[in-house]
Amino acid sequence: MTKLSVNINKIATLRNSRGGNVPNLLKVAHDIEDFGAEGITIHPRPDERHIKYQDARDLKYSVRTEFNIEGNPIKSFMDLVLETKPTQVTLVPDAVDAITSNAGWNTIEHQSFLQEVIQEFQRNNIRTSIFIDTDAKLIEAAAKTGTDRIELYTENFASEFDKGNKNAIKPYTEAAILAHKLGLGINAGHDLSLENIQFFKENIPNLAEVSIGHALIAESLYLGLENVVKMYLHRLK
Ligand SMILES: CC(=O)[C@@H](O)[C@H](O)COP(=O)(O)O
Numbered sequence: 560m561t562k563l564s565v566n567i568n569k570i571a572t573l574r575n576s577r578g579g580n581v582p583n584l585l586k587v588a589h590d591i592e593d594f595g596a597e598g599i600t601i602h603p604r605p606d607e608r609h610i611k612y613q614d615a616r617d618l619k620y621s622v623r624t625e626f627n628i629e630g631n632p633i634k635s636f637m638d639l640v641l642e643t644k645p646t647q648v649t650l651v652p653d654a655v656d657a658i659t660s661n662a663g664w665n666t667i668e669h670q671s672f673l674q675e676v677i678q679e680f681q682r683n684n685i686r687t688s689i690f691i692d693t694d695a696k697l698i699e700a701a702a703k704t705g706t707d708r709i710e711l712y713t714e715n716f717a718s719e720f721d722k723g724n725k726n727a728i729k730p731y732t733e734a735a736i737l738a739h740k741l742g743l744g745i746n747a748g749h750d751l752s753l754e755n756i757q758f759f760k761e762n763i764p765n766l767a768e769v770s771i772g773h774a775l776i777a778e779s780l781y782l783g784l785e786n787v788v789k790m791y792l793h794r795l796k
């Protein structure tokens with residue numbers, strides 16, 4: 560079974576645009592869980608342009624499913640995660656000024672750094688995941704860091720699928736097979752949508768979790784949040 564973790568960054572973007580508390584992030588997260596999602600994901604960025612560090616502290620007490628916090632393990636992020644103790648931390652090597660996450664880890668170059676931070680999180684009973692591309696050597700190096708899981712960075716798959724290139728799934732299938740052999744759990748995310756999720760799920764063995772935000776919130780403008788969450792759950796069965 561593949562769990563759906565809904566990324567609520569865009570709800571915070573909308574809220575922040577007026578400076579008040581509409582929409583209420585905690586209520587939306589609560590409702591998303593009631594609609595059947597098995598997790599809530601946030602990606603607090605250092606400039607707090609959407610999720611604020613305080614949101615992570617507040618959500619810690621209200622999320623009833625799996626709580627996943629994503630980000631680059633700079634000191635302030637590490638402190639926040641160690642304070643809030645989510646179910647999972649997903650490490651993403653994003654630059655401060657990146658519009659969105661745009662690359663996976665070079666797990667060869669950063670192996671000992673990743674090993675250190677992963678140990679720190681695991682000592683605190685926080686499951687770890689590393690955002691990564693499909694290259695076999697990077698996945699082998701990820702296994703050496705001791706991480707529990709990897710998150711396959713699916714932007715390339717999504718954009719190729721959109722152009723009709725279904726072969727773009729191949730490196731992801733191979734990466735998932737290798738990761739499973741190496742004992743790694745497999746997550747995936749970035750630009751997954753109602754259009755591509757079923758094909759992705761059908762071709763990725765042992766897919767534990769997908770985190771989806773941008774498309775899911777955009778689709779909800781037309782179809783409604785409850786419907787959309789249920790449509791994803793149906794496609795992930
Ligand atoms: C880690 C990842 O894949 C991202 O998709 C991210 O969580 C989205 O962040 P933004 O909402 O800031 O684009």
Ligand SMILES: NCC(=O)COP(=O)(O)O
Binds near residue numbers: 749751
């Ligand atoms: N880890 C990926 C994520 O949380 C959501 O990415 P996106 O659906 O907003 O591209």
